[in-house]
Amino acid sequence: MPWLSLKQPGEQNDDNPWSSLKPYSQWLNTGRSALSVALRSLRKIHGCNRIWIPTFVCPCIRETCLRNSFSIEYYSLDRNLNILPGALDGAGTGDAFLWVHYFGFFSTYPVERLLDRGVWIVEDAVQSALTGGVGKNGNFVFQSLRKFTPLPDGAYLGSDFPLEDKLESVDSEFIALRLKGKKLKAEQAPDREYLELFERSEALLDADYFPRSMSAVSKGMLKTQNLSQIIEKRRGNYLHLSQFLNSSGPIRPLFSSLPDSAAPLGLPVVLEQSQRNRVRSFLAGNGIYCAIHWLLAPGAPQLPGDEASWLSERILTLPIDQRYSRDDMEYIWKTLKRSGLD
Ligand SMILES: Cc1ncc(COP(=O)(O)O)c(C=O)c1O
Numbered sequence: 001m002p003w004l005s006l007k008q009p010g011e012q013n014d015d016n017p018w019s020s021l022k023p024y025s026q027w028l029n030t031g032r033s034a035l036s037v038a039l040r041s042l043r044k045i046h047g048c049n050r051i052w053i054p055t056f057v058c059p060c061i062r063e064t065c066l067r068n069s070f071s072i073e074y075y076s077l078d079r080n081l082n083i084l085p086g087a088l089d090g091a092g093t094g095d096a097f098l099w100v101h102y103f104g105f106f107s108t109y110p111v112e113r114l115l116d117r118g119v120w121i122v123e124d125a126v127q128s129a130l131t132g133g134v135g136k137n138g139n140f141v142f143q144s145l146r147k148f149t150p151l152p153d154g155a156y157l158g159s160d161f162p163l164e165d166k167l168e169s170v171d172s173e174f175i176a177l178r179l180k181g182k183k184l185k186a187e188q189a190p191d192r193e194y195l196e197l198f199e200r201s202e203a204l205l206d207a208d209y210f211p212r213s214m215s216a217v218s219k220g221m222l223k224t225q226n227l228s229q230i231i232e233k234r235r236g237n238y239l240h241l242s243q244f245l246n247s248s249g250p251i252r253p254l255f256s257s258l259p260d261s262a263a264p265l266g267l268p269v270v271l272e273q274s275q276r277n278r279v280r281s282f283l284a285g286n287g288i289y290c291a292i293h294w295l296l297a298p299g300a301p302q303l304p305g306d307e308a309s310w311l312s313e314r315i316l317t318l319p320i321d322q323r324y325s326r327d328d329m330e331y332i333w334k335t336l337k338r339s340g341l342d
Contacts, residue, residue, distance in 0.1 A: 017130075022135065024163050025163075027154065027157075027219065028157060028214055029211075029212040029214055030155050032209060033167075033210075035065075035124070036068055037163055041159060041163050049069065051072060051073070052096070053074060054077055054308070055308035056081065057100055058126075074301050076306030080254065081102050084306070093118030094119075094120075096119070097111075097114055097122065100124040101125045101128035101134050103264060105262045106261050112137075121138035122141075123135055125142065127144070129156075142156065142158075143156045146178075148321075149222070151222060153175060154214045167213045171212055177204070230263075230322050234322060235264065237326070237328075240329040241332060250275070253269055265317070266290075267318040268318075270315055276315075280292070283339070286335045290316050293317055295312060296308060296312045
Protein backbone atom coordinates (compact mmCIF):
# COMPACT_ATOMS: atom_id res chain seq x y z
CA MET A 1 0.00 0.00 0.00
CA PRO A 2 1.28 3.47 -0.78
CA TRP A 3 1.81 5.83 2.14
CA LEU A 4 -0.61 8.50 0.95
CA SER A 5 -4.37 8.09 1.02
CA LEU A 6 -5.99 11.07 -0.62
CA LYS A 7 -9.18 11.51 -2.53
CA GLN A 8 -9.41 14.97 -3.99
CA PRO A 9 -6.35 16.89 -2.87
CA GLY A 10 -5.84 20.56 -3.65
CA GLU A 11 -3.86 23.50 -2.41
CA GLN A 12 -6.41 24.45 0.25
CA ASN A 13 -7.40 20.89 0.98
CA ASP A 14 -6.70 19.65 4.51
CA ASP A 15 -5.60 16.34 3.03
CA ASN A 16 -2.99 18.12 0.95
CA PRO A 17 0.31 16.41 1.87
CA TRP A 18 2.15 19.72 1.52
CA SER A 19 -0.10 21.83 3.77
CA SER A 20 1.63 20.98 7.05
CA LEU A 21 5.05 19.83 5.86
CA LYS A 22 6.99 23.01 6.64
CA PRO A 23 6.31 26.36 8.34
CA TYR A 24 7.14 28.35 5.18
CA SER A 25 6.36 27.38 1.61
CA GLN A 26 6.10 28.61 -1.94
CA TRP A 27 4.74 27.24 -5.21
CA LEU A 28 7.06 27.78 -8.15
CA ASN A 29 7.29 26.77 -11.79
CA THR A 30 10.23 24.34 -11.61
CA GLY A 31 12.63 22.48 -9.36
CA ARG A 32 15.52 24.72 -10.31
CA SER A 33 13.46 27.80 -9.35
CA ALA A 34 12.73 26.22 -5.97
CA LEU A 35 16.43 25.53 -5.42
CA SER A 36 17.27 29.14 -6.30
CA VAL A 37 14.81 30.45 -3.72
CA ALA A 38 16.15 28.06 -1.07
CA LEU A 39 19.74 29.14 -1.78
CA ARG A 40 18.80 32.82 -1.57
CA SER A 41 17.12 32.26 1.76
CA LEU A 42 20.15 30.37 3.10
CA ARG A 43 22.51 33.13 2.02
CA LYS A 44 20.35 35.97 3.33
CA ILE A 45 19.50 34.45 6.68
CA HIS A 46 22.56 32.33 7.47
CA GLY A 47 25.30 33.72 5.21
CA CYS A 48 25.67 30.32 3.55
CA ASN A 49 27.55 30.33 0.24
CA ARG A 50 28.87 26.81 -0.28
CA ILE A 51 26.92 23.70 -1.22
CA TRP A 52 27.75 19.99 -1.50
CA ILE A 53 26.07 18.34 -4.47
CA PRO A 54 26.29 14.75 -5.76
CA THR A 55 28.32 13.87 -8.84
CA PHE A 56 25.22 12.19 -10.28
CA VAL A 57 22.44 14.73 -10.75
CA CYS A 58 20.64 16.83 -13.35
CA PRO A 59 23.19 19.26 -14.87
CA CYS A 60 20.81 22.18 -14.15
CA ILE A 61 21.65 21.83 -10.44
CA ARG A 62 25.25 22.91 -10.97
CA GLU A 63 24.07 25.79 -13.15
CA THR A 64 21.52 26.93 -10.55
CA CYS A 65 24.12 26.94 -7.77
CA LEU A 66 26.64 28.86 -9.87
CA ARG A 67 24.05 31.42 -10.99
CA ASN A 68 23.29 32.04 -7.33
CA SER A 69 27.03 32.54 -6.66
CA PHE A 70 27.38 29.45 -4.50
CA SER A 71 30.66 27.59 -4.60
CA ILE A 72 30.28 23.88 -5.23
CA GLU A 73 31.82 20.83 -3.60
CA TYR A 74 30.97 17.40 -4.99
CA TYR A 75 30.32 14.20 -3.09
CA SER A 76 30.64 10.74 -4.56
CA LEU A 77 28.20 7.85 -4.96
CA ASP A 78 28.38 4.16 -5.70
CA ARG A 79 26.61 2.59 -8.66
CA ASN A 80 23.43 2.09 -6.57
CA LEU A 81 23.28 5.78 -5.70
CA ASN A 82 24.47 5.34 -2.12
CA ILE A 83 26.65 8.12 -0.77
CA LEU A 84 30.18 6.77 -0.27
CA PRO A 85 31.45 6.58 3.33
CA GLY A 86 33.44 9.70 4.15
CA ALA A 87 32.21 11.55 1.05
CA LEU A 88 30.81 14.36 3.19
CA ASP A 89 33.56 14.52 5.79
CA GLY A 90 34.60 17.92 4.51
CA ALA A 91 31.14 19.47 4.97
CA GLY A 92 31.26 21.82 7.94
CA THR A 93 29.31 24.44 9.86
CA GLY A 94 27.46 26.81 7.57
CA ASP A 95 27.69 24.64 4.43
CA ALA A 96 24.61 23.34 2.61
CA PHE A 97 24.10 19.72 1.55
CA LEU A 98 21.83 18.77 -1.38
CA TRP A 99 20.25 15.46 -0.40
CA VAL A 100 18.74 13.94 -3.53
CA HIS A 101 15.91 11.39 -3.40
CA TYR A 102 16.30 9.66 -6.75
CA PHE A 103 13.57 8.19 -8.98
CA GLY A 104 10.83 8.28 -6.32
CA PHE A 105 12.80 6.31 -3.70
CA PHE A 106 13.61 7.74 -0.28
CA SER A 107 17.40 8.02 -0.04
CA THR A 108 18.53 6.77 3.35
CA TYR A 109 21.39 8.73 4.90
CA PRO A 110 22.24 9.66 8.52
CA VAL A 111 21.62 13.37 8.06
CA GLU A 112 21.40 13.94 11.84
CA ARG A 113 25.19 13.84 11.95
CA LEU A 114 25.37 16.62 9.41
CA LEU A 115 22.70 18.65 11.23
CA ASP A 116 24.74 18.26 14.44
CA ARG A 117 27.74 19.72 12.63
CA GLY A 118 25.72 22.77 11.59
CA VAL A 119 25.21 21.76 7.95
CA TRP A 120 21.98 22.97 6.30
CA ILE A 121 20.04 20.19 4.62
CA VAL A 122 18.25 20.85 1.30
CA GLU A 123 16.18 17.85 0.17
CA ASP A 124 15.89 17.58 -3.61
CA ALA A 125 12.75 15.55 -4.15
CA VAL A 126 12.08 16.71 -7.71
CA GLN A 127 11.96 13.03 -8.67
CA SER A 128 10.16 12.10 -5.45
CA ALA A 129 7.18 14.46 -5.31
CA LEU A 130 4.87 11.76 -3.94
CA THR A 131 7.34 9.72 -1.88
CA GLY A 132 6.66 9.10 1.81
CA GLY A 133 9.06 10.56 4.36
CA VAL A 134 10.69 13.27 2.27
CA GLY A 135 10.89 16.73 3.81
CA LYS A 136 10.82 15.53 7.41
CA ASN A 137 14.54 15.83 8.15
CA GLY A 138 15.79 18.62 5.93
CA ASN A 139 15.67 22.37 6.48
CA PHE A 140 14.27 22.72 2.94
CA VAL A 141 12.53 20.37 0.56
CA PHE A 142 11.54 20.86 -3.05
CA GLN A 143 9.38 18.59 -5.20
CA SER A 144 8.28 18.73 -8.82
CA LEU A 145 4.62 18.20 -9.56
CA ARG A 146 5.02 18.49 -13.31
CA LYS A 147 7.02 15.25 -13.43
CA PHE A 148 4.22 13.22 -11.83
CA THR A 149 1.00 14.80 -13.10
CA PRO A 150 -0.26 16.39 -16.34
CA LEU A 151 0.44 19.88 -14.91
CA PRO A 152 2.44 22.03 -17.34
CA ASP A 153 4.55 23.45 -14.50
CA GLY A 154 4.67 23.34 -10.70
CA ALA A 155 7.10 22.73 -7.88
CA TYR A 156 6.63 22.92 -4.12
CA LEU A 157 9.29 24.44 -1.87
CA GLY A 158 8.98 23.96 1.89
CA SER A 159 11.32 25.62 4.36
CA ASP A 160 12.11 26.02 8.04
CA PHE A 161 13.01 29.65 7.31
CA PRO A 162 11.26 32.61 5.65
CA LEU A 163 11.54 32.67 1.87
CA GLU A 164 12.11 35.56 -0.49
CA ASP A 165 8.82 36.24 -2.21
CA LYS A 166 10.01 38.27 -5.20
CA LEU A 167 9.22 35.98 -8.10
CA GLU A 168 9.09 36.60 -11.84
CA SER A 169 5.75 36.18 -13.54
CA VAL A 170 4.67 33.00 -15.31
CA ASP A 171 6.35 32.29 -18.66
CA SER A 172 3.22 31.99 -20.78
CA GLU A 173 5.12 30.76 -23.85
CA PHE A 174 6.41 27.80 -21.86
CA ILE A 175 2.96 26.99 -20.47
CA ALA A 176 1.36 27.25 -23.93
CA LEU A 177 3.93 24.87 -25.47
CA ARG A 178 3.50 22.32 -22.68
CA LEU A 179 -0.31 22.43 -22.83
CA LYS A 180 -0.35 22.14 -26.60
CA GLY A 181 2.12 19.21 -26.48
CA LYS A 182 0.07 17.40 -23.86
CA LYS A 183 -3.12 17.92 -25.87
CA LEU A 184 -1.54 16.53 -29.04
CA LYS A 185 -0.22 13.56 -27.13
CA ALA A 186 -3.64 12.83 -25.62
CA GLU A 187 -5.13 13.02 -29.12
CA GLN A 188 -2.52 10.48 -30.27
CA ALA A 189 -0.95 12.84 -32.77
CA PRO A 190 2.27 11.63 -34.46
CA ASP A 191 5.05 11.41 -31.84
CA ARG A 192 7.34 13.90 -33.55
CA GLU A 193 4.70 16.66 -33.28
CA TYR A 194 4.36 16.71 -29.50
CA LEU A 195 7.97 15.70 -28.82
CA GLU A 196 9.13 18.74 -30.74
CA LEU A 197 6.92 20.99 -28.59
CA PHE A 198 8.27 19.39 -25.39
CA GLU A 199 11.84 19.88 -26.58
CA ARG A 200 11.15 23.53 -27.36
CA SER A 201 9.63 24.04 -23.91
CA GLU A 202 12.62 22.40 -22.16
CA ALA A 203 14.98 24.60 -24.20
CA LEU A 204 13.10 27.65 -22.87
CA LEU A 205 13.68 26.40 -19.31
CA ASP A 206 17.36 25.81 -19.95
CA ALA A 207 17.71 29.44 -20.98
CA ASP A 208 15.75 30.81 -18.02
CA TYR A 209 16.95 30.55 -14.44
CA PHE A 210 14.68 33.23 -12.96
CA PRO A 211 12.46 31.79 -10.23
CA ARG A 212 8.87 32.10 -11.43
CA SER A 213 5.50 31.49 -9.79
CA MET A 214 3.53 28.37 -10.55
CA SER A 215 0.88 29.10 -13.19
CA ALA A 216 -2.78 29.49 -12.27
CA VAL A 217 -3.68 26.75 -14.72
CA SER A 218 -1.44 24.28 -12.84
CA LYS A 219 -2.78 25.37 -9.46
CA GLY A 220 -6.29 24.68 -10.73
CA MET A 221 -5.31 21.34 -12.22
CA LEU A 222 -3.57 20.20 -9.03
CA LYS A 223 -6.87 20.35 -7.18
CA THR A 224 -8.36 17.79 -9.54
CA GLN A 225 -5.51 15.27 -9.34
CA ASN A 226 -6.08 12.06 -7.45
CA LEU A 227 -2.60 11.65 -6.02
CA SER A 228 -3.19 8.34 -4.26
CA GLN A 229 -4.43 6.85 -7.52
CA ILE A 230 -1.35 8.15 -9.32
CA ILE A 231 0.92 6.51 -6.74
CA GLU A 232 -0.94 3.21 -6.94
CA LYS A 233 -0.89 3.13 -10.71
CA ARG A 234 2.82 3.87 -10.87
CA ARG A 235 3.63 1.28 -8.23
CA GLY A 236 1.46 -1.35 -9.95
CA ASN A 237 3.13 -0.74 -13.31
CA TYR A 238 6.58 -0.72 -11.72
CA LEU A 239 5.98 -4.06 -10.01
CA HIS A 240 4.46 -5.61 -13.11
CA LEU A 241 7.37 -4.65 -15.35
CA SER A 242 10.09 -5.35 -12.80
CA GLN A 243 8.96 -8.97 -12.36
CA PHE A 244 10.33 -9.66 -15.88
CA LEU A 245 13.75 -8.24 -15.03
CA ASN A 246 16.37 -9.71 -12.77
CA SER A 247 19.55 -8.57 -11.16
CA SER A 248 21.79 -10.90 -13.16
CA GLY A 249 20.13 -10.38 -16.56
CA PRO A 250 21.10 -8.02 -19.37
CA ILE A 251 18.60 -5.39 -18.11
CA ARG A 252 19.02 -4.96 -14.36
CA PRO A 253 16.73 -2.84 -12.19
CA LEU A 254 18.72 -0.17 -10.35
CA PHE A 255 16.70 -0.74 -7.17
CA SER A 256 16.29 -4.27 -5.81
CA SER A 257 12.81 -3.73 -4.30
CA LEU A 258 9.95 -1.22 -4.07
CA PRO A 259 9.57 0.02 -0.47
CA ASP A 260 6.10 1.07 0.75
CA SER A 261 7.14 4.71 0.80
CA ALA A 262 8.22 4.75 -2.86
CA ALA A 263 6.26 6.49 -5.62
CA PRO A 264 8.41 5.73 -8.64
CA LEU A 265 9.20 8.26 -11.34
CA GLY A 266 10.10 5.46 -13.75
CA LEU A 267 11.85 2.11 -13.67
CA PRO A 268 15.56 2.84 -13.91
CA VAL A 269 17.57 -0.05 -15.35
CA VAL A 270 21.23 -0.65 -16.06
CA LEU A 271 22.45 -2.15 -19.34
CA GLU A 272 25.82 -2.90 -20.85
CA GLN A 273 27.44 0.34 -21.94
CA SER A 274 27.71 -0.90 -25.55
CA GLN A 275 23.97 -1.70 -25.64
CA ARG A 276 22.31 1.24 -23.93
CA ASN A 277 21.95 3.69 -26.82
CA ARG A 278 21.09 0.97 -29.33
CA VAL A 279 18.33 -0.41 -27.10
CA ARG A 280 17.01 3.07 -26.43
CA SER A 281 16.73 3.74 -30.19
CA PHE A 282 15.07 0.38 -30.75
CA LEU A 283 12.47 1.17 -28.08
CA ALA A 284 11.86 4.65 -29.54
CA GLY A 285 11.37 3.07 -32.98
CA ASN A 286 8.60 1.04 -31.36
CA GLY A 287 6.91 3.99 -29.68
CA ILE A 288 8.55 3.65 -26.23
CA TYR A 289 10.42 6.78 -25.15
CA CYS A 290 12.97 6.40 -22.36
CA ALA A 291 14.81 9.23 -20.67
CA ILE A 292 18.48 9.06 -19.70
CA HIS A 293 18.94 10.44 -16.19
CA TRP A 294 21.53 11.86 -16.73
CA LEU A 295 24.19 12.57 -19.27
CA LEU A 296 26.69 14.30 -17.04
CA ALA A 297 27.92 17.77 -17.87
CA PRO A 298 31.41 17.77 -19.41
CA GLY A 299 34.06 18.63 -16.85
CA ALA A 300 32.32 16.87 -13.93
CA PRO A 301 34.97 15.90 -11.37
CA GLN A 302 36.42 12.40 -11.14
CA LEU A 303 36.43 11.58 -7.42
CA PRO A 304 38.07 8.41 -6.04
CA GLY A 305 35.62 5.50 -6.00
CA ASP A 306 32.84 7.56 -7.54
CA GLU A 307 30.62 5.69 -10.01
CA ALA A 308 28.55 8.51 -11.48
CA SER A 309 30.18 8.19 -14.93
CA TRP A 310 29.78 4.41 -14.86
CA LEU A 311 26.07 4.81 -14.16
CA SER A 312 25.53 7.66 -16.60
CA GLU A 313 26.84 5.49 -19.47
CA ARG A 314 24.55 2.57 -18.66
CA ILE A 315 21.31 3.84 -17.15
CA LEU A 316 17.93 4.06 -18.87
CA THR A 317 14.55 4.97 -17.34
CA LEU A 318 11.66 2.82 -18.54
CA PRO A 319 8.23 4.55 -18.45
CA ILE A 320 5.70 3.25 -15.89
CA ASP A 321 3.53 6.30 -15.31
CA GLN A 322 -0.21 6.40 -14.77
CA ARG A 323 -1.07 6.74 -18.47
CA TYR A 324 0.10 3.18 -19.02
CA SER A 325 -1.59 -0.16 -18.35
CA ARG A 326 -0.34 -3.63 -17.47
CA ASP A 327 -0.60 -4.50 -21.17
CA ASP A 328 1.72 -1.60 -21.92
CA MET A 329 4.23 -2.98 -19.41
CA GLU A 330 4.09 -6.32 -21.18
CA TYR A 331 4.57 -4.57 -24.51
CA ILE A 332 7.68 -2.84 -23.13
CA TRP A 333 9.05 -6.16 -21.93
CA LYS A 334 8.33 -7.94 -25.25
CA THR A 335 9.95 -5.08 -27.14
CA LEU A 336 13.01 -5.26 -24.89
CA LYS A 337 13.26 -8.96 -25.66
CA ARG A 338 13.02 -8.25 -29.38
CA SER A 339 15.85 -5.75 -29.08
CA GLY A 340 18.25 -8.69 -29.16
CA LEU A 341 19.56 -8.43 -25.62
CA ASP A 342 19.02 -12.00 -24.54
C1 LIG B 1 16.96 15.44 -9.08
C2 LIG B 1 16.57 16.67 -9.86
N1 LIG B 1 16.73 17.87 -9.29
C3 LIG B 1 16.36 19.00 -9.93
C4 LIG B 1 15.84 18.97 -11.21
C5 LIG B 1 15.40 20.24 -11.88
O1 LIG B 1 14.00 20.27 -11.98
P1 LIG B 1 13.30 21.20 -13.06
O2 LIG B 1 13.58 20.60 -14.41
O3 LIG B 1 11.85 21.19 -12.70
O4 LIG B 1 13.91 22.54 -12.92
C6 LIG B 1 15.68 17.75 -11.85
C7 LIG B 1 15.13 17.70 -13.20
O5 LIG B 1 14.93 16.66 -13.79
C8 LIG B 1 16.03 16.56 -11.16
O6 LIG B 1 15.83 15.35 -11.71
